[in-house]
Amino acid sequence: MIDATLIARPVTTAQQVHDWLHQRILRGDLPPGARLSETDIADQIGLSRQPVREAFIRLASDGLAEVRPQRGTYIGKISARAVLSARLIREAVESDLARMVAGRQADLAAMEAELGVQDRANARGDVAEFIASDDRFHGAMALAAGQAAVWQDLERLKSQMNRLRHMSMRVFDRSETIGQHRAILTALQAGDADAAETAVRTHLRQMLTELPQIAAAHPDYFTD
Amino acid sequence: MIDATLIARPVTTAQQVHDWLHQRILRGDLPPGARLSETDIADQIGLSRQPVREAFIRLASDGLAEVRPQRGTYIGKISARAVLSARLIREAVESDLARMVAGRQADLAAMEAELGVQDRANARGDVAEFIASDDRFHGAMALAAGQAAVWQDLERLKSQMNRLRHMSMRVFDRSETIGQHRAILTALQAGDADAAETAVRTHLRQMLTELPQIAAAHPDYFTD
């Protein structure tokens, strides 16, 4: 048995450049508003400008960069409007997913496991790992609802939120987040759809209070 | 007062090529699975391959095309999984939006107007206009909820569904769709959040019955 994802995947250089930059942007290594230069990056990694340019185009499609013709390419600032929109969508979708999970006998072991990971990451102050585990927790819920594809579709929206979270994580205590996660899981285990929905909405509304504070602390990283 | 959107908008050739192909794909002029050739299109519109190539990259990011390195570029087939995922997301989000609209004194004139447009388009058999009006109807609801940005974020997902609808519209009678739209509007006007949510969910679940029939009629246009 051959893994089709391997034979069908001659990853191009442009794709690798894109992935590299994508990760750096999400982690906050490349701050919002920073300037990107085709030539600089090309020289830096020993390539021609072309693959770098194509990576920029992909980033722009991701909503992470902005190419201004004949002017320059910049890391997109975090749009408060976009974050709020993404949050609303997640709340709506994950509420429904939670109801679906609560209504069936789903395997919740994966979600349970992530709670432990988050405890340890929080204790270590490992921001990146905490965020990754947080994502896996929510992804596991989508999987338990039999809707893995839905989680994939939200990727683009999650990107914007994750950039914000890399900033907020350094400011806020995450034990509260873990508690909210546990509340969700408990409701799901009890098969209580109403409680699960409430827990999900409460959890995702947390960002409504955090966003203004983060934005106030880094005004140059945001647009309205 | 100068319109900033005008001075800041030197539309590149690649962008125009992208928009052109994007529209043709959504309208079904370019059928799923069709082959795209950089050289063919470049010759056809009198350009070099480069801008066409960059348009392909954008289309791939849109999820409308697939670039297979060293093999060829193809119009993406319609993924049944993706359509179902998009449908679920829309049902979740628009349910919440409907509740928001029902709970406030919103201006619903725009939605009302689209119902008339749909009546006339349906009578004429104008598929494209009907779909456009359908989109505007749902978009007006998002606007009435004060969440225009949310509707923008769903654009990518709507693309996949719209391709499907261009096929289904020729098969199904749309008067039922109009009736469902009216049910939504009536509930909103009455300020009945529960009825509005139910009407929205009923309306968007229509696709669950249509998708299998469309897919069966055009098996070569779909992947699982």
Place this chain on the structure above:
DNA sequence: TATACCATACTTCCATACCAGTAAAGTCTT
């Protein structure tokens, strides 16, 4: 001092040439 102008040094955008991988037609061998 303030302002208009202009030369210059960038930037991205597009055209062209070349490279590498794929697939299918054609040829040879058995």
Place this chain on the structure above:
DNA sequence: AAGACTTTACTGGTATGGAAGTATGGTATA
């Protein structure tokens, strides 16, 4: 005739050069 191998004609991927537009800083002028 059937199979394996070779050739050839494509495909997209990358490199490079120059064109077009923009920002910047200096300079002349009022």
